[in-house]
Amino acid sequence: FSLLQERLRCVLGLLLLLHSTDSFYVPGVAPINFHRNDPVEIKAVKLTSSRTQLPYEYYSLPFCQPSKITYKAENLGEVLRGDRIVNTPFQVSMNVEKKCEVLCNFPNKPVTLTVEQSKLIAERIREDYYVHLIADNLPVATRLEFYSNREEEEKKKEKDVQFEHGYRLGFMDGNKFYLHNHLSFILYYHREDVEESQEHTYRVVRFEVIPQSIKLEDLKADEKSMCTLPEATGSAPQEIDPTKENQLLFTYSVHWEESDIKWASRWDTYLTMSDVQIHWFSIINSVVVVFFLSGILSMIIIRTLRKDIANYNKEDDIEDTMEESGWKLVHGDVFRPPQYPMILSSLLGSGIQLFCMILIVIFVAMLGMLSPSSRGALMTTACFLFMFMGVFGGFFAGRLYRTLKGHRWKKGAFCTATLYPGVVFGICFVLNCFIWGKHSSGAVPFPTMVALLCMWFGISLPLVYLGYYFGFRKQPYDNPVRTNQIPRQIPEQRWYMNKFVGILMAGILPFGAMFIELFFIFSAIWENQFYYLFGFLFLVFIILVVSCSQISIVMVYFQLCAEDYRWWWRTFLVSGGSAFYVLIYAVFYFVNKLDIVEFIPSLLYFGYTALMVLSFWLLTGTIGFYAAYMFVRKIYAAVKID
Numbered sequence: 001f002s003l004l005q006e007r008l009r010c011v012l013g014l015l016l017l018l019h020s021t022d023s024f025y026v027p028g029v030a031p032i033n034f035h036r037n038d039p040v041e042i043k044a045v046k047l048t049s050s051r052t053q054l055p056y057e058y059y060s061l062p063f064c065q066p067s068k069i070t071y072k073a074e075n076l077g078e079v080l081r082g083d084r085i086v087n088t089p090f091q092v093s094m095n096v097e098k099k100c101e102v103l104c105n106f107p108n109k110p111v112t113l114t115v116e117q118s119k120l121i122a123e124r125i126r127e128d129y130y131v132h133l134i135a136d137n138l139p140v141a142t143r144l145e146f147y148s149n150r151e152e153e154e155k156k157k158e159k160d161v162q163f164e165h166g167y168r169l170g171f172m173d174g175n176k177f178y179l180h181n182h183l184s185f186i187l188y189y190h191r192e193d194v195e196e197s198q199e200h201t202y203r204v205v206r207f208e209v210i211p212q213s214i215k216l217e218d219l220k221a222d223e224k225s226m227c228t229l230p231e232a233t234g235s236a237p238q239e240i241d242p243t244k245e246n247q248l249l250f251t252y253s254v255h256w257e258e259s260d261i262k263w264a265s266r267w268d269t270y271l272t273m274s275d276v277q278i279h280w281f282s283i284i285n286s287v288v289v290v291f292f293l294s295g296i297l298s299m300i301i302i303r304t305l306r307k308d309i310a311n312y313n314k315e316d317d318i319e320d321t322m323e324e325s326g327w328k329l330v331h332g333d334v335f336r337p338p339q340y341p342m343i344l345s346s347l348l349g350s351g352i353q354l355f356c357m358i359l360i361v362i363f364v365a366m367l368g369m370l371s372p373s374s375r376g377a378l379m380t381t382a383c384f385l386f387m388f389m390g391v392f393g394g395f396f397a398g399r400l401y402r403t404l405k406g407h408r409w410k411k412g413a414f415c416t417a418t419l420y421p422g423v424v425f426g427i428c429f430v431l432n433c434f435i436w437g438k439h440s441s442g443a444v445p446f447p448t449m450v451a452l453l454c455m456w457f458g459i460s461l462p463l464v465y466l467g468y469y470f471g472f473r474k475q476p477y478d479n480p481v482r483t484n485q486i487p488r489q490i491p492e493q494r495w496y497m498n499k500f501v502g503i504l505m506a507g508i509l510p511f512g513a514m515f516i517e518l519f520f521i522f523s524a525i526w527e528n529q530f531y532y533l534f535g536f537l538f539l540v541f542i543i544l545v546v547s548c549s550q551i552s553i554v555m556v557y558f559q560l561c562a563e564d565y566r567w568w569w570r571t572f573l574v575s576g577g578s579a580f581y582v583l584i585y586a587v588f589y590f591v592n593k594l595d596i597v598e599f600i601p602s603l604l605y606f607g608y609t610a611l612m613v614l615s616f617w618l619l620t621g622t623i624g625f626y627a628a629y630m631f632v633r634k635i636y637a638a639v640k641i642d
Contacts, residue, residue, distance in 0.1 A: 033201040034094040042090040045132040054440040055082035064104040077376025082442035100227040103250040122177040122242035130166035136204040178237040180211035188259035205266040213237035327560035332484035338568035341404035349397025350420035351622025356389040365534040390460040394467025403476035413468035480637035507577030552624030575624020579617035
């Protein structure tokens, strides 16, 4: 009894403790309260360029370094993205202004860049690199102001403001290179409500920068590392000549402003960065069109099937049944196992694994648990979920393999666990070798690669075997009709029953449903934008599942009506037809939207695109296959067969 009392006391204590905390925050992103003069640490994340797609760490360029460089411990997602978060020598204190200060502590002795360093900086400026810094986990943004195409009178009043992720390393004018060596930080704080006796606390809610290029001679620095900025009109920019040594000063200023933005909505600025007005209309349009088409397809298929089944089940008219045609004729062959059943079941197992992972990731992200503020969380979650979903992939693959009269379950399980992940790992390893050659921070370090291999063979493989074992032992799927001993002759097929024509026809509807969303996903991956439309993505995913299933059912119905019973592989291939359109769209995006000219960035783009297309094909093929299989079992169970 005393033990029970003790436990009750513990539970009550916990509840009180939970009640006393202000509100619920996702782990790792609780707000930090600063008092006046508290240090606000500014860290560097990486340098990126959408022209080269190769991230570099901050100190790959000769920036000013602190006395001791410390790298932040990173999660798996951050490492895979190429983030290398490191401390910087910027000294920023809460609500303390700084007019102009020299960064490296020698005002009389400017930084001298060697010819090699100058060449490197000039090359990075030519490649259009951006520098990414963070303060209190908020990424730095550059404000861009421009006049929209409004009426002339309104122009004077209103400017459109957009934010660019990071700040430009420098700029080119003709064939000359200029480096942004002075950074004007503008930090916004929100004053928290406190009781009268307490000291005010502040929270950082926005981090902006105005990068400037100022010539060494125009920056007047004194002994105390203070400097004075020249008038905006009379200053010349700091040129970097790649053929000789260059002397310059790195300087910065800090300005604080109070803001009404609450801490909870401080990310809103970054999430409305893209210059594309979100196509709400287009998204709703695609949703309506797909639902409309789906409704029509469902009605047609149901009416046709009812008619077919009623005709086949009429027993009085014996003469008609003698001259049967259509899908009832192939009832003795429709469940005949296909060629290579082990590979088919393995691919479908990987498809199930992908399906479960994507569904859970999108759902969790939709609830706001994988927001951009928790850097790398999305990628980490996806990797771990794929490993753990191996048990479902194995179970479905094992059961299907048993249904297809397979016997070597151990080999089948090994094939399921290694076929798709092996291809992904192989492509990534080859691409990684190229990135290593470029000394980019986007290269996955060797220990991380070993850790991923350990996860694959230590978590995923055993779970796939476990699932496969139980799936193989379970009763196979119950097929409603018996398979004949001798295979039936397949009549000659019309041109439109060709596999490739089927792939082209079947891919249009699912691709049309997700086409708009694809643009945002590509922008997030290749142009360093934030992706945050997870609610819409979830809706689009549901539509994708519905449209893939329906197209697959229609295609398999036409195929069986043409008395061709080899539907297993064909359904899997044809349902993944939208992946072909994704590939075409990726090529279009590469040519029209990206400014990539070099070989290695192009190789990276097409390498990762190939992985995306392969994964998408597996996903849509699996959805279509299972829909078609259920459909075929349903219709043959509904007709009377002697």
